[in-house]
Amino acid sequence: MRRLPPVLVEDGCSRELVSLIRTILAACKEISFRVGQGALSGVLGSTLDENIQGETQKKLDVLSNQLLKDILLESGYVKAIASEEEDTTVAGNPDAKYIVAFDPLDGSSNIDINSLVGTIFSIMEVDKESDPADPTIFLQSGRKQVAAGYVLYGPSTMLALSTGKGTRIFTLDKTHGSFLLTHDYAKIPADTNEFAINASNQRFWTAPMQQYIEDLLAGKTGPRGKNFNMRWIAAMVGDVHRVLCRGGLFTYPEDTKDPNKPYKLRLLYEANPMAMLIEQAGGLAHTGQENILDIQPTEIHQRVAVILGSKNEVEACLGYHQ
Ligand code: AFP
Numbered sequence: 001m002r003r004l005p006p007v008l009v010e011d012g013c014s015r016e017l018v019s020l021i022r023t024i025l026a027a028c029k030e031i032s033f034r035v036g037q038g039a040l041s042g043v044l045g046s047t048l049d050e051n052i053q054g055e056t057q058k059k060l061d062v063l064s065n066q067l068l069k070d071i072l073l074e075s076g077y078v079k080a081i082a083s084e085e086e087d088t089t090v091a092g093n094p095d096a097k098y099i100v101a102f103d104p105l106d107g108s109s110n111i112d113i114n115s116l117v118g119t120i121f122s123i124m125e126v127d128k129e130s131d132p133a134d135p136t137i138f139l140q141s142g143r144k145q146v147a148a149g150y151v152l153y154g155p156s157t158m159l160a161l162s163t164g165k166g167t168r169i170f171t172l173d174k175t176h177g178s179f180l181l182t183h184d185y186a187k188i189p190a191d192t193n194e195f196a197i198n199a200s201n202q203r204f205w206t207a208p209m210q211q212y213i214e215d216l217l218a219g220k221t222g223p224r225g226k227n228f229n230m231r232w233i234a235a236m237v238g239d240v241h242r243v244l245c246r247g248g249l250f251t252y253p254e255d256t257k258d259p260n261k262p263y264k265l266r267l268l269y270e271a272n273p274m275a276m277l278i279e280q281a282g283g284l285a286h287t288g289q290e291n292i293l294d295i296q297p298t299e300i301h302q303r304v305a306v307i308l309g310s311k312n313e314v315e316a317c318l319g320y321h322q
Pocket of ligand 1: 106252
């Protein structure tokens with residue numbers, strides 16, 4: 001099986017971009033080890049702190065963030081980083097041309113129950129003379145990403161990665177620490193009978209989303225004329241990986257549960273990288289109002305609604321919103 005670096009070089013990635021991706025993955029291998037150690041690693045449970053999102057930080061959140069932050073800033077490959085766990089951006093090498101936004105450990109609520117978690121990352125390019133201390137250098141639309149990926153810490157540790165030439169999936173061979181190409185060019189089926197949503201929020205959704213989900217649940221005798229299955233992993237990386245592998249629709253829609261927070265998922269380091277992976281695999285990623293990758297960000301931690309996956313099913317859902 002083919003290793004990651006030659007595959008990236010074949011895709012036309014510069015040596016610097018290959019080195020940057022390998023730097024991110026070096027931290028992810030350490031995170032994979034710690035996650036795999038579970039209770040034996042002494043990093044389960046919560047800290048006494050909250051992040052800027054107002055969420056209690058798990059010990060593994062803090063450790064994963066520190067690992068990625070240190071290795072990236074020491075590498076010299078990044079001008080700055082943005083993280084779900086950092087209040088603002090952190091400056092790196094002023095002469096570098098890449099910036100990285102990441103969610104160091106997505107699915108934190110799954111850590112203590114030994115369920116799926118992952119790391120999500122988004123790489124963009126900036127002008128050489130841009131200011132590393134200026135957070136606005138991150139406010140680029142998702143179409144500007146030069147690479148996007150996630151590492152899923154499951155029974156096997158898997159990497160989904162796109163540099164703009166399709167979405168490829170690799171599996172970590174833990175015997176010698178290489179990511180090997182195991183699924184070349186993921187292709188998401190255009191149709192599906194599987195959807196993923198946190199159904200406990202049903203009473204808070206907009207009317208179009210309530211109607212769309214009601215029609216899915218009506219199954220064969222309803223307006224869709226077929227039965228649907230539901231999944232919810234509570235870690236976007238796990239649900240998106242299933243969609244990449246076998247199709248489906250994943251959505252965290254707008255809701256009125258917290259009037260100050262109509263959306264849950266973050267644009268820069270969750271929605272944008274996942275939207276690139278999904279679109280590069282032939283799927284669609286939308287907010288209900290616009291294509292996610294077309295959004296012009298206004299704030300590094302801004303949140304958006306997400307409806308993504310099998311193209312025809314996303315379009316069917318959007319039909320309820322027109
Ligand atoms: P955490 O990292 O705080 O667990 O949030 C994970 C997440 O951002 C995303 O990965 C999940 O799809 C979604 O939130 C789960 O949200 P609910 O806990 O409301 O189901």
